[in-house]
Amino acid sequence: MSTFSLRRAAWSPYVAGVVIGLLQIPAFLLMNTALGASSSYVTVAGTLASLFDPGITRIEYVAKHLEGAKNWWQVALVVGIALGAMISSRLGGTARTGVSRAWGRVASARPSVRFPMAFAGGFLMLMGARIADGCTSGHGISGIAQLSVGSLIAVTAMFTGGILAALLFFRRI
Amino acid sequence: MSVVTAILIGLAMGFVFGFALEKSRVFEPGIIVGQMQMRNFIMLKIFLTAVATGLMVLTVLSLYGVKMHPKPTLAMADLVGGMLLGVGITVAGACPGTVLAQIGAGYKDAWITLVGGLLGAMTFSYAEPALKPVLMSASSGKLTLDGLLGAPFWLVAVPLALVLIVSLLALERWRPWRNELGERADGVTSEALPPTESAPDLAHTVHP
Numbered sequence: 001m002s003t004f005s006l007r008r009a010a011w012s013p014y015v016a017g018v019v020i021g022l023l024q025i026p027a028f029l030l031m032n033t034a035l036g037a038s039s040s041y042v043t044v045a046g047t048l049a050s051l052f053d054p055g056i057t058r059i060e061y062v063a064k065h066l067e068g069a070k071n072w073w074q075v076a077l078v079v080g081i082a083l084g085a086m087i088s089s090r091l092g093g094t095a096r097t098g099v100s101r102a103w104g105r106v107a108s109a110r111p112s113v114r115f116p117m118a119f120a121g122g123f124l125m126l127m128g129a130r131i132a133d134g135c136t137s138g139h140g141i142s143g144i145a146q147l148s149v150g151s152l153i154a155v156t157a158m159f160t161g162g163i164l165a166a167l168l169f170f171r172r173i
Numbered sequence: 174m175s176v177v178t179a180i181l182i183g184l185a186m187g188f189v190f191g192f193a194l195e196k197s198r199v200f201e202p203g204i205i206v207g208q209m210q211m212r213n214f215i216m217l218k219i220f221l222t223a224v225a226t227g228l229m230v231l232t233v234l235s236l237y238g239v240k241m242h243p244k245p246t247l248a249m250a251d252l253v254g255g256m257l258l259g260v261g262i263t264v265a266g267a268c269p270g271t272v273l274a275q276i277g278a279g280y281k282d283a284w285i286t287l288v289g290g291l292l293g294a295m296t297f298s299y300a301e302p303a304l305k306p307v308l309m310s311a312s313s314g315k316l317t318l319d320g321l322l323g324a325p326f327w328l329v330a331v332p333l334a335l336v337l338i339v340s341l342l343a344l345e346r347w348r349p350w351r352n353e354l355g356e357r358a359d360g361v362t363s364e365a366l367p368p369t370e371s372a373p374d375l376a377h378t379v380h381p
Contacts, residue, residue, distance in 0.1 A: 008196070009358045013218040013350050014341070016197030020219070021226020023186055028234055030182055031174075034242050035190075037270035041294035049295050061301040069179035076180040078273045080187015081194065085277030088195035094358055096279035100266065102203030102361050103282075106210075118282040121265025122272065122289025123296070124257050129269055130297040131308060132254025133244050136268040139255070140220060143244060145227025147329055149316035150246035154255035159209075161259025166209035169264065173210070 009092045020141060027142075031073055034146065036138030037081075038129035039065060040074040106170040132157075191274050200274035202266025203360030204353075209263045213360050214348050221337050228334040235326040246316040250308040265289070 004011060020035075027035050042065040049056045056062050065071055089095040103109040107117065129135040132154045134143060140158070143151020194200045199219045207213025235241065262268055265286045267275055272290065275283035297304075319329045355362045 010198050010354055011193075011196040013197050013199065013215050014222050014345075016193040016199070017219040017222020018226045019193040020190060020223040021230060023190055024227050024230045025234070026182065026186055028231070028239055028242075031179065032240070032242075037268070037273075038294075041269065041290050042298055045291040045295040046298055048291070049298070056298065059298060059302060061305075062298045065298075069174045069176045072176050073179035073183040076183025077187035077190065078270060080184040080189075081191035081270060081273040082187075082277035083184070084188035084191025084193075085195035085200065085274035086191075086279075087188075087277075088192045089278040092196065094195070094278065096275075097281070099280060099282045100202040100359055100361075101357075102201070102206060102266070102359060105203075105361060106206055114282050115285050117264055118266075118285040119289035121261050121263070121267070122286035122291075123261070123293040125261025125265055125267070125269060125286075126290040126293030127297050128254045128257025128259070128261055130254070130294055130301075131304070132251050132258060133247070133309075135258060135270065136220070136262070137270050139244070139251075141223045141227060142242075144224045145231055145330075146241050146243045147318040147320075147326070147333070148243035148246070149318065149321070150244050150248070150251045152318075153246075153248055154251040154258075157252045157255025158259035158262070161256035162209040162263045163211065163259075165260040165263035166206060170206065170210065173212070 006088070006091045007093070009094050021145070024142065024145065031070060033070055033073075034138065034142035035077075036074060036134060036142060037078055038126060038135035038138060039071070040078050041126050042130065043071045043075050105173045106166075128158075128161075190270070191277055194271055194274040195278055198354060198358050198360065200267070200271040200278065201359045202275070202280075203355065205268070205271070205360075206263060206266050207353075207360045209259075213353050213362075214344055215350055215353050215360065218341060218344060218350060221341055225334045225337040225341070228330040228337075232327045232330045232334075235330075241317075241326070243315045243317050245312045246314060247309050247312050253308060261293075 046062040046066050099109050099114050103114050139151040139154040197219050199216050204213050204215045208216035267286050272283050272286045319326045
């Protein structure tokens with residue numbers, strides 16, 4: 001089987017990194033923006049919230065995430081991520097069920113522990129990403145590639161926070 | 174550009190992004206948490222490769238006059254937000270983008286991470302008018318390394334890309350990626366199994 005066969009379970013991380021880096025070309029040339037993921041959460045959450053609380057669209061921050069093609073491009077991007085990963089995992093024989101067995105090693109794979117952790121992790125992740133105005137994609141992959149000083153600070157803080165949390169909360173394996 | 178066109182471009186780009194995330198295994202909680210425990214370096218390898226590639230791509234684009242989009246420098250927000258983001262990534266075992274790849278691959282807890290993320294984004298949206306004057310004031314503009322040095326983009330980007338490539342070569346020599354996958358490609362390697370082999374616990378010897 002060739003190294004980059006679609007049916008392989010894993011590709012070299014360097015190939016994947018190059019593919020992700022090359023996605024900046026259509027992002028800059030077609031969409032006039034850099035790769036990012038976390039602002040799509042504001043677009044989706046704001047849209048859902050506006051069904052119950054139309055007043056949320058009066059918040060300028062929410063309003064500017066609900067209008068225009070660029071916001072919906074990013075929502076489509078993250079939906080595409082799920083589709084691409086689904087097809088890739090079916091082709092590679094790596095489709096998953098339940099939770100990762102890594103959780104049993106570092107914390108607990110029991111739903112009563114893992115599900116609240118997943119919720120808290122997701123909540124903190126997006127609170128943090130929105131405060132910092134970017135995530136692993138927007139600040140990490142795109143920000144550093146643009147030599148942004150703020151992104152260098154955010155990514156350093158991100159790895160610091162992540163490593164500290166792993167030390168404090170998880171079993172060393 | 175129409176919203177429909179933007180959505181089609183987004184879906185196509187996202188498909189490639191998700192495919193690369195899945196094939197590289199970086200979406201696996203075992204690999205993300207493993208990186209934060211400094212025992213698995215696949216995440217760093219992909220991350221730095223994507224940055225190095227981006228630096229080269231943007232060097233070419235900048236020479237053709239394509240406009241960059243660096244984010245405003247907000248030191249306090251970048252620091253506090255970045256820390257919270259990092260804690261969240263470890264606890265979730267995902268990033269805002271890779272959680273969608275986890276959903277695509279079939280992990281059930283990723284749906285809960287996604288709901289937590291949407292509620293986090295909603296909570297921030299309601300709090301933003303109050304947080305803005307505290308965390309997001311005193312922007313020093315959109316600072317970039319090339320701007321601070323008064324150098325053209327390529328003069329900083331190309332050497333930085335080369336430094337990253339050399340670092341990656343050294344990292345790969347130290348920790349070959351194939352040894353980090355684990356036999357089920359989820360970042361759980363045999364040395365990450367419970368310490369029955371390295372430190373046999375006689376009281377709990379397993380009789381097959």
